[in-house]
Amino acid sequence: MPSKSNKTALKASLPKTPTGISGLDEITGGGLPKGRPSLICGEAGSGKTLFSIEFIVRGATEFGEPGVIMTFEEKAEELEMNVTSLGFDLKKLQKESKIRIDHVHIDRTEIEETGEYDLDGLFIRLGYAIDSIGAKRVVLDTIENLFAGLNNLGILRAELRRLFGWLKEKGVTAIITGEKGEGSLTRQGLEEYVSDCVILLDHRVANKISTRLLRIIKYRGSLHGTNEYPFLIDEDGISVLPVTSLQLQGIVSTQKVSSGIPALDNMLGGKGFYRGSSILVSGTAGTGKTSLAAFFANATCLRKERCIYFAFEEPPLQIVRNLQSIGVNLNTHIESGLLQIHSARPTLNGLEMHLAAIHKKVKAFKPRTVILDPITNLVTVGTVSEVKSFLIRLIDFLQGENITVLFTALSLNTVVNEQTDEGVSSLVDVWLQVRDIESNGERNRGMYIMKSRGMKHSNQVREFIITDKGLDLVDVYLGQEGVLIGSAREAQLLSETTGAALRTHALTQKDKEIQRKRMVLEAKISSLQEEFDSVQDQLNKVYVEEDLKKEIMEQNRKQLTQLRTSHNSDHGKRK
Template structure:
């Protein structure tokens, strides 16, 4: 997704990875932002990350005013994300104020107002020169109130107070049954409204974010998955990129001289994507491992996604054919991430891949096999995810290799995953096993290679304890 920056509205970085791209720069500076959603969707963590990152990365002190959790409870809850609130408080960069509200004692009498809160909040802001403020959660202020006109008036006055103080404020609110919030009022007086959602589909949990409204600024309008892990919240804009990436002309070795010789340029274009298809036992993972070894020999980092084998199993199996990948792992140039596809949804796998690519900066990415993804999504959903992934890989000129398990030697196009991906890949290699007089014969065919000529006949090969080797006679 490519967006045009809107420079007319000053922005404050959100501190949440990926969100600033969706909002073309961050939150509206000096204005209130409403974060709403149901219980457990991550509102408080979202707001706390906004404060902590503002302090640590942008030197903007912040105030967190909580109406539900105490300061000690908040500190414990976010410590797992690496947020040391006590340290920030000792440096006089963070103020946490817990306003205790006893619901059973609340009674609306006379003219209800928030004047006492304004004084308390204003003092905290002035004491540390705060630039960011969080109010978590706003519903607690109005429990027991029946007069909606007063409620509307006080909310407007609260937002006006925050604007007058010149702070960028994040206000969290619980999702209502028929509106974004329980009162259904806050969204009418907020400059920016973000909805968080936590849903479970087919026993797979996914968190999603949507920018409902953003006054004076362009923004992404889709739903975007986000994850919460040990480093905080990450949002990845996952809509497809434009077809405007560069196409390198330099050639890299596949890692097998026999295989390189099948291409007229004696290798593959750097930054291209290669699909290897075949039925079970046709050496797809072996060919993928040779590709990883070639990247290691070029001193280029490799990210290997394995959906069927653990890292140790993969290393052991490759050792048996004389392909020792352990030095690459020990050198930190080969990172093997192994998990079952059913661990999370399609978009969450894409988010994790983006996150690992950002951390490891690989030059080669291998996914073995992509056909496993069909168990957690339809063919169209898998294709949509892989389109976005391939766009990202090509934009960053990353060498990509995907393996896919097929169930029919004679008509690989009938396989839903191959049908979804084959047209996207730059190179397509099909491997197969055939029984001939009680002997299994392995063969390989280059189906296509964009931008270069290639050998268009089948080649028989063998796998031994010395690795991959073409047979002398062509088929």
């Protein structure tokens, strides 16, 4: 059964008997008042009988409290038959003495009244049934039928009052059902007698789709939810769905999970979404919302985590086929049991039914990721505010379970500020916007992050491309002509590479020229060196010659001097 976490949160001011009806015990803070009668009223077909039978059956099977059903309308066999479809085996329970069904038949035609009487017979029957199995729970369905069978209203009313008092004395928790009357809760004003707890069941049809609603009108001595809570009847009985959880409490995870697209993870601060967060992908038609969702599902399954994909537009096989074309093989995940795809037209049933179906599947499969594609289609079965309430409850529920949820939403409006998308934008943690960017005669996809709570995220518009290999995000080209995308971006990139090639070519040309110039210069330098050397040589030669000349002249002078002196003497001799 569902967690009864709220049960402990609310102080038990009054002993209560859990009904076992999923959701109801949360609203009532633990169940119906123990040992007291409660009134369940509603129109025909609002589910009163089923409600009460479920109370008895759950009591007998789950809480070990035997119960007595005293029916004034249907025969025991009819009753057994009617609830078999809900998986309640009343026959077996009766054999095991866990429950007892007593059909009280009143036929006005065979009854004559004369003089004073009381309803001791009913008391005795009920008392006998209670005592024979030690019942703790009693259902009287619908006791108002007594009014049709008996004439003396004075006696009846007095006896009913006595009956409810007697039930209290017996210490059994009782449910009394009553048909809704005009201007009052029940036709015979039973609410006057049973005043501890009154629950009203309603059944409304709007837009040809019916919604069952439950409201606790009164619960003496106890806190209780006061809203109208939608509930459903399906193969597991009744489930009541609290419109919102009473408190905003949930597990908050700091762990991040990849979106399956590395470039998107980068935009989201490098690692992706927080686990347990809610993600909205909105965009106009054909912008790749489903592909994004499928990539996320794929990434979840690749992490060996489970994922449920609720598709409101396409059947599962179509999704699988379509995604194969962009390189995502969901079939392997389906086969390995990591992925479930559930497809249903939104018009199949009301929002509440959808919500309950999602609840149930999520509870059963325990996924880490849930995908709803697209939520906008749900508007066909409810008003915007209903869808919003649906999503609030869904997000509350999933966040409570720490499940990451991704919605896709189709926006018809291309003006960003007006795209409130069923007003979920304030509920979600991450909002990705995928949109068409039309320019130069082509349509391209652009993506940006509208918001992402609690993480640094890119403010850039990225071009979102879908190829055979998958999805990718590329930086848009910011050139002199503005933001370029698609072919224009490609062209720009191409022209850039051409330019680069040309530039490198030119560069090498210049290099060669420089090389050559250098060689020329070097040659020149060497020739100059030569010249310099020869000049130097020449200069040196002059010096040497000069020195030689000087030396020789010195020698000559010396020789001359010598000669002169010797000549003088010679001359003398000769003389």
